[in-house]
Amino acid sequence: MSAADQKWEKIRFSLIWIVLPLxxxxxxxxxxxxPVIGVxxxxxxxxxxxxxxxxxxxxxxMDHPEIRAVVLAFDSPGGTxxxxxxxxxxxxxxxxxxxxxxxxxxxAASGAYYLSVNTDYIYAKPTSMVGNIGVIGYLPPAPFLxxxxxxxxxYKLWGAPRDSDMRQIEMVKxxxxxxxNLGREGRLNAExxxxxxxxxxxxxxxxxxxxxxxxxxETDAYVKAASLAKVAHYQVKDLYELAGLVSPYGYSFxxxxxxxxxxxxxxxxxxxxxxxxxxxxx
Numbered sequence: 001m002s003a004a005d006q007k008w009e010k011i012r013f014s015l016i017w018i019v020l021p022l023x024x025x026x027x028x029x030x031x032x033x034x035p036v037i038g039v040x041x042x043x044x045x046x047x048x049x050x051x052x053x054x055x056x057x058x059x060x061x062m063d064h065p066e067i068r069a070v071v072l073a074f075d076s077p078g079g080t081x082x083x084x085x086x087x088x089x090x091x092x093x094x095x096x097x098x099x100x101x102x103x104x105x106x107x108a109a110s111g112a113y114y115l116s117v118n119t120d121y122i123y124a125k126p127t128s129m130v131g132n133i134g135v136i137g138y139l140p141p142a143p144f145l146x147x148x149x150x151x152x153x154x155y156k157l158w159g160a161p162r163d164s165d166m167r168q169i170e171m172v173k174x175x176x177x178x179x180x181n182l183g184r185e186g187r188l189n190a191e192x193x194x195x196x197x198x199x200x201x202x203x204x205x206x207x208x209x210x211x212x213x214x215x216x217x218e219t220d221a222y223v224k225a226a227s228l229a230k231v232a233h234y235q236v237k238d239l240y241e242l243a244g245l246v247s248p249y250g251y252s253f254x255x256x257x258x259x260x261x262x263x264x265x266x267x268x269x270x271x272x273x274x275x276x277x278x279x280x281x282x
Contacts, residue, residue, distance in 0.1 A: 033066035035231040037222050038239040040072050045253040045266075045274065046079030046111045051087050057239040058090045062097055064242075068234065069099040069225035072119060073218055077264075077275040078111030078132070079253065081172055084273050088179070091118045099228035103221035104128040104212065109200055111273030113211075114176060117183025121224050123216035124203030129275075131211055133180055134198040136276065137169040138269035169271055176273065184210060200275060 040057045044050050061067040078084065094100060095118070102108065102116040104124040109132040116122050124130050177196055181188075188195055189210040206212040214220070226234050240247075255263045264276050 035068045035226070035229070035234040036064075036066050037225050037229075037234050037236045038067045038070045038242070039218075039222075039236060040070060040239050042072070042074050042076045042112065045077060046084050046087065046115075047253045048080075048083055049251055050079070050253075051083035053240070053243075053245055054087050055090050056243045056245060058087075058094050060239055060243040062094055067098065067239075068231045069101070069229040070094065070239070071218065071221045071225050071236075072100065072102045072115065073221075074102060074104050074108040074112050074116065075106035076112035077107060077109045077277075078114070078273045080111070080266075081135070081271050081273055084111035084114050087115055088118055091115060095120070099225055101221045101225040101228070103216070103218040104130055104203065105218070107275070109275035110134065114179055114273055116212075117180050119183075120228055121214070121221075122212040123214055123218075123221050123224070124206055124212040125217065126202065126204045126215055128203035128206070129200050130203055130206035132198060132200040132275040133176060133196055134273075135169050135173045135176065135271060136274055137165060137271040165271075172271060172273075187213070 038057070038061045040054060040061075042050060042054060046054075058070070061070050091100060100119040102119045102122045104116065104122065105128065107129040108116045108124075109129055113131055113133060177192075180195065187210040189208065195209065195211070201209065201211060203212060203215060207215055216224075222234075222236050226232065252262065253266060255265045255267050257263060266272060266274065
């Protein structure tokens with residue numbers, strides 16, 4: 001073999017050892033899923049159907065390692081106490097594994113804000129509606145006799161006396177306050193009588209009060225979630241489809257009048273973490 005051939009053979013051998021690891025690295029990289037920031041959207045009240053959907057998406061995020069962080073995108077007035085609590089507990093489990101960031105679009109009021117404080121960071125737009133911390137409930141009617149109906153106790157038909165319902169509402173209110181104090185620990189910039197007044201604030205005011213962390217968009221929330229998860233070159237994916245959910249479910253949480261107008265009141269009496277806007281004055 002000539003000197004030139006020997007030199008070329010050395011060069012070719014060196015190139016193989018340079019290129020081969022590169023090819024192996026590319027193959028390994030292609031086999032590893034790209035990091036994903038999952039998005040869970042809530043554009044409705046929180047009740048049995050929407051809570052079930054949110055929980056399914058949260059569980060999908062927990063079970064799939066490629067989902068490195070989650071963004072909650074809210075436009076919701078809140079909803080039922082029990083369904084809000086169910087989602088809250090699942091969010092707590094998710095946060096033990098992965099960062100969660102809130103992006104408030106139109107509104108995160110009452111129950112939706114209850115969920116927001118159980119995330120690592122809250123973004124709001126300047127005119128988003130944020131807060132409305134508190135409880136609303138419907139008292140049962142005073143017991144009275146109904147002809148042809150026999151009951152085995154004075155509250156069999158009504159469930160509980162009125163004062164019991166009032167105590168329950170007070171208990172839920174105190175629980176809400178504790179959730180906010182826990183979630184926003186050290187970040188609230190106003191006295192409790194202001195924070196817990198039931199007021200709903202514009203996003204810019206919410207940031208000033210420490211109710212939210214920063215003015216920003218969904219895109220800002222994706223970037224923050226990726227930063228908290230310490231990932232780059234990520235994809236953003238809607239978890240609704242990934243979790244195999246299908247729409248619509250054909251049920252309205254809100255009361256519909258006989259003429260077809262949807263009112264801002266729930267269909268059923270109960271205790272709610274819900275913002276009910278005032279009706280326009282005619």
